[in-house]
Amino acid sequence: MKVILKRIVLLPVVLIGVALILFAVIHLSPTSPAQLLIADYVTPEVRANIEAKLGLDQPLPIQFEKYVVGLAQGDLGDSFRYRDPVSKLLLDVLPSSVALIASGLVVALIITLPLGFLAARFKNGWLDTAIRGFVVCGVSIPSFYLGIVLILVLGFYLHLIPISGRGTPPDFWHLIAPAIVLGVNTAGSSTRVLRAALLDSLNEDYIRAARARGINERAILLKLAGRNALVSAVTVFGADSAGMIGSVILVETVFARPGLGQLLFTGLKYHDFPLISGSILVLLIFVVAINTLVDVLHLVIDPRVRQA
Amino acid sequence: MKSSLALPIDMQKRPLIHRRFWNSDPRRRFTSNTLAMVSLCWLFAVLAAVIVGPWFSVDPNVADVTARLKPPGADFILGTDQLGRDMLARVLAGGRVSLLVAVMATAVSLTIGVFLGVVSGYRGGFLDDAITRVFDVLLSFPTLLLGIIVMAAFGGSLFTVIAATSIATVPMVGRLARAGTIGIRPREYIQGVIALGIPTSRILLRHVLPNIIVPVLVLSTGNMGRLALAEAGLSYVGAGIQPPDASWGNMIAEGQPYLQYAWWVPVIPGTVLTLVTLAFSFVGDGLRDAFDVRELVVQGDGT
Numbered sequence: 001m002k003v004i005l006k007r008i009v010l011l012p013v014v015l016i017g018v019a020l021i022l023f024a025v026i027h028l029s030p031t032s033p034a035q036l037l038i039a040d041y042v043t044p045e046v047r048a049n050i051e052a053k054l055g056l057d058q059p060l061p062i063q064f065e066k067y068v069v070g071l072a073q074g075d076l077g078d079s080f081r082y083r084d085p086v087s088k089l090l091l092d093v094l095p096s097s098v099a100l101i102a103s104g105l106v107v108a109l110i111i112t113l114p115l116g117f118l119a120a121r122f123k124n125g126w127l128d129t130a131i132r133g134f135v136v137c138g139v140s141i142p143s144f145y146l147g148i149v150l151i152l153v154l155g156f157y158l159h160l161i162p163i164s165g166r167g168t169p170p171d172f173w174h175l176i177a178p179a180i181v182l183g184v185n186t187a188g189s190s191t192r193v194l195r196a197a198l199l200d201s202l203n204e205d206y207i208r209a210a211r212a213r214g215i216n217e218r219a220i221l222l223k224l225a226g227r228n229a230l231v232s233a234v235t236v237f238g239a240d241s242a243g244m245i246g247s248v249i250l251v252e253t254v255f256a257r258p259g260l261g262q263l264l265f266t267g268l269k270y271h272d273f274p275l276i277s278g279s280i281l282v283l284l285i286f287v288v289a290i291n292t293l294v295d296v297l298h299l300v301i302d303p304r305v306r307q308a
Numbered sequence: 309m310k311s312s313l314a315l316p317i318d319m320q321k322r323p324l325i326h327r328r329f330w331n332s333d334p335r336r337r338f339t340s341n342t343l344a345m346v347s348l349c350w351l352f353a354v355l356a357a358v359i360v361g362p363w364f365s366v367d368p369n370v371a372d373v374t375a376r377l378k379p380p381g382a383d384f385i386l387g388t389d390q391l392g393r394d395m396l397a398r399v400l401a402g403g404r405v406s407l408l409v410a411v412m413a414t415a416v417s418l419t420i421g422v423f424l425g426v427v428s429g430y431r432g433g434f435l436d437d438a439i440t441r442v443f444d445v446l447l448s449f450p451t452l453l454l455g456i457i458v459m460a461a462f463g464g465s466l467f468t469v470i471a472a473t474s475i476a477t478v479p480m481v482g483r484l485a486r487a488g489t490i491g492i493r494p495r496e497y498i499q500g501v502i503a504l505g506i507p508t509s510r511i512l513l514r515h516v517l518p519n520i521i522v523p524v525l526v527l528s529t530g531n532m533g534r535l536a537l538a539e540a541g542l543s544y545v546g547a548g549i550q551p552p553d554a555s556w557g558n559m560i561a562e563g564q565p566y567l568q569y570a571w572w573v574p575v576i577p578g579t580v581l582t583l584v585t586l587a588f589s590f591v592g593d594g595l596r597d598a599f600d601v602r603e604l605v606v607q608g609d610g611t
């Protein structure tokens with residue numbers, strides 16, 4: 001419980017810290033955002049005019065102060081490129097990204113749980129070998145490559161899925177391929193961990209005692225070892241979530257899905273600082289959210305944590 | 309002062325180290341692992357090809373509009389891309405970049421990570437807390453985002469890609485080195501050399517480092533595939549190697565619009581990349597089993 005509270009209290013501090021680093025790093029760049037918004041041939045006066053409109057003519061410390069004050073009030077600023085408040089732009093694409101992340105997590109779970117248990121149950125058998133093969137592939141195949149292969153085979157050759165983009169919500173068909181790509185990538189490492197944790201638990205004394213009492217192997221695996229193993233599996237899963245959020249950006253790019261990734265890249269293209277910092281902050285909130293979810297799961301699975 | 313008295317006996321016989329490695333169990337376990345050995349040979353083959361190949365192939369950046377999107381065949385072994393550039397030459401040139409990033413980022417992160425990890429584990433106290441905190445924060449930051457931010461400030465180039473992937477890898481290496489150092493710090497032989505008054509730098513270099521480095525090296529090798537993958541990912545989203553220079557990542561990105569008519573343009577670099585990262589994984593797993601190194605649970609706390 002304490003861990004979760006600590007995390008929630010720390011969140012704004014960390015986000016503001018990251019925002020400051022972002023401000024510093026991005027303003028190191030010599031390119032002027034105004035230049036990128038306009039054609040090369042416009043007069044310097046027009047350019048200065050645009051810079052003034054965006055507030056870029058003020059000295060950096062003043063821009064910085066404005067930014068921090070806005071941030072403290074929950075205002076992410078207006079996008080240079082779209083002229084809309086960043087928070088509105090983010091809210092527009094948020095459902096799409098959340099749907100992708102959630103369905104990716106679901107696919108990952110659907111793959112991980114059965115495979116992990118099967119691999120541990122039939123340790124060193126052919127099934128275990130096959131599953132371990134899948135695990136290595138899942139971790140090693142670049143998500144953008146897997147995505148392209150799915151588009152080629154399922155989309156162009158078999159016409160099973162739409163090629164790219166996002167349909168009108170609920171866009172089930174558009175979500176299938178991206179969710180598979182995201183899920184397979186995540187499932188790779190979590191299956192490996194679940195298998196290893198199960199095998200570790202099966203070596204413990206209390207399992208031997210249970211076997212001696214004649215409890216059947218299935219109950220031992222699912223109930224006794226399983227519960228213990230899930231604790232460490234869930235921990236690693238949480239640690240991997242940072243990587244998963246990174247994959248989300250990639251997967252969105254592969255399938256040309258509107259989402260945080262697309263906003264981030266638009267922002268980068270136009271040196272649109274409010275847009276860049278806004279989308280990165282939201283992505284980080286996702287990382288923290290998944291980690292908090294993992295903590296809650298910990299509480300549910302492991303009674304020892306509840307008492308502490 | 310006879311400091312050699314304090315050395316573990318096996319460390320006094322340095323010249324024997326090569327023969328000792330060859331006769332060791334880990335070496336035997338590794339070479340009897342077929343998959344790992346095949347992967348290792350494949351990696352060396354790729355390495356040789358990308359080092360030597362570009363000298364014999366045509367210029368990877370020369371476009372020939374009369375030969376656009378030619379399928380793999382007799383004229384062009386791997387076909388041509390949307391600008392009529394030779395795919396084979398580009399795959400080789402891209403491989404140079406990927407492997408260079410993997411090797412350089414490993415070297416850089418090993419140097420910095422081991423230094424920080426050993427010092428913080430050995431010193432403890434405030435320094436240790438500070439370094440550990442920074443590692444935690446960096447670990448919870450997606451590598452791709454880190455790369456994108458570095459790129460936003462300094463522009464995408466080989467140098468920024470190496471810098472970004474190194475920054476992301478340093479905490480991983482550092483944690484391992486730190487954990488190992490904390491593990492051996494209370495041992496008698498370390499306490500012994502401290503009591504003998506040997507300078508700390510020498511203790512760290514000669515007594516701590518050799519005893520903690522094996523797991524670090526083993527896991528770093530396995531991680532090289534992930535670094536090649538990170539480079540490709542950054543270049544794919546346009547935050548890495550900039551066109552027209554070839555990288556497996558930007559080849560996939562540039563070829564994707566032609567997927568339906570010329571599948572080989574994005575699929576070939578993707579396949580080679582996948583085979584390389586797979587091979588790194590197999591070699592890494594083989595080394596891990598051979599040296600019996602247990603993976604440290606990397607636990608970022610997400611803040």
